[in-house]
Amino acid sequence: MKKVLIVDPDEASVKVLKNAFVAEGYEISQTGSGGEAIVLAVSWQPELVVLDINLPDIDGKEVIRVLRKHSPVAIIAVSSRDFEAEKIATLDLGARDFVCKPIKFGELMARARAALRERVSFEPVSLVYQVGSLVIDAATRTVTLKGQHLRFTSKEFEVLHILASANGRVVTQRQLIELVWGPANPDSVQYLRVFIGRLRAKIEDDPAQPKLLVTERGVGYRLIPSGPVHSE
Structure with missing residues (x-):
């Protein structure tokens, strides 16, 4: 069952949103609270966050x-303020979508399904990933190739770990850029290509x-899984 975290200080809105998602089979x-939302997103690990950006304690x-910075969770931002600048800022920060109140629930459910389809699937960090003779240990942040230890920068390891944890599925250029470096800029795609070239030179x-x-x-990158993935 997919897990959805609803972040909204308006109890009436929460009740309606909750009923709509429960009816579709979501937990x-x-x-x-924005502060509690951050804690819940890390501890409960939802697949989707529906976030009203007008919060009493922290700016949404x-x-x-x-x-x-810490999670690949899909985020749909919600606001009663229909300002273009706010929409752009929210999307640039990493929200998957933006919905204005009053919410049309059929449309919201469709947007939620789309956001969940595009979300990259990650496994717990206790896994060791094997891709041919390449072994990536997420717990110790080490990589070996044919038994030999390789040296990677922190960002290089992050990119490799994200690709490995997608278990053979494509990770889009935008997803890689935003997960590792934050909101994209016009030069990000070219920089990512150079970065991928550096990884290939090592592996x-x-x-x-x-x-x-x-x-x-035209889409992104993936690691071809040719060996078992196992738990430590």
């Missing part, structure tokens, strides 16, 4: 910024003909 948790945009036998870290043209 719900709720809070009206700050909640998005913090969550995006591929022939970086010009990659077999492990492959490009899905």
Whole structure:
């Protein structure tokens, strides 16, 4: 059952939202506090956060910024203020979508399903990922290739870990950029391509003909799983 965290200080709105999501088969948790939302998002690990950005304790945009640093959770921002600048700022910070109140619930459910489809699936950090002779240990943040330890910068390891934890699925360029570096800018895609080239130079036998870290043209990248994934 997919888990949805509703963050809204308006009890009437929460009740209606909760009923709508429960009717669709989702498990719900709720809070009206931005601070508590951050704690719940980390501890309860929902797949989707529906966040009213007008919160009493913390600006909702700050909640998005913090969550995006620590979690791939899909975020749909909600607001009664239909200001273009606010929408742009919210989306740039990492929200998947923006919905204005009063909410049309059929539309919200469709947007929620779309957000959940695009969310990258991550496994617990206690896993060791094996891709051919490449072994990535998320707990110790170490990587070996054919039994030899490789050295990676912190950002290089983050990119490799995200790709490995997607279990062979494509991770889009936008997802990689936002999860590792934050909101995208016009130069981000080219920088990511250079970065991927550096990773291939370390893990591929022939970086010009990659077999492990492959490009899905126009979409993103994925690691080809050719070995078991197991728990420590």
